[in-house]
Amino acid sequence: MKAVIVAGGKAPNKDLFLCEIEDADYLIAADSGVNVFYKYNVEPNVILGDFDSAKHEAINSFKEVEIVKFKPEKDFTDSELAFKNAIEHGADEIVLLGCTGTRLDHTVANIGLLKRALDLNIKAIIKDENNCIFLVSKGVELQGSHGQTISFQAFGESVRNFYIADAKYPLYDYNLQFGDGRTVSNEFIDKSIKIDFSAGIVMVIYSND
CATH class of the missing domain: 2.60.120.320 (Thiamin pyrophosphokinase, thiamin-binding domain)
Structure with missing residues (x-):
């Protein structure tokens, strides 16, 4: 099962986003990743995070979608929570979008998720318009x-x-x-x-x- 996570880093462009979700079985909006789904009028399966950067208009537009809210003071990044959610729903392939950008600390942590996927024998890749990264x-x-x-x-x-x-x-x-x-x-x-x-x-x- 292929899961696509859109996190709150540099937003994927329309071509990359639509290409990756075309054959996906499960779509996760992690915090401000929901803004991407809202922009391109695509409904995710779940919206999760502490919502410190997501647009309320975007969250509220998806009336029938599961919303899982966490406190800002937590031990996991929103990307990691999305990664855990994908695994819980049986994903054996995970594409991570919006997981690179200006925050190098988040980018490094997201690369760490690739190692966790490798240990679980799950195919995982980070993609943006300029890079594809996997282990x-x-x-x-x-x-x-x-x-x-x-x-x-x-x-x-x-x-x-x-x-x-x-x-x-x-x-x-x-x-x-x-x-x-x-x-x-x-x-x-x-x-x-x-x-x-x-x-x-x-x-x-x-x-x-």
């Missing part, structure tokens, strides 16, 4: 178009014996550390790139300007 714990073949930019970072501990094949800049038997610039801004030269490693977790970032 992998084993070798994969990645799809893309010629010249498309892709970067890799170690998530947490170092990634052992990391290699990149069929990319513009191949790499072999490399111990990848977080913040390493060597794996930033690689490019597709064909339709796929292969990566593999013996230990660790890799953060994959498709990006464009």
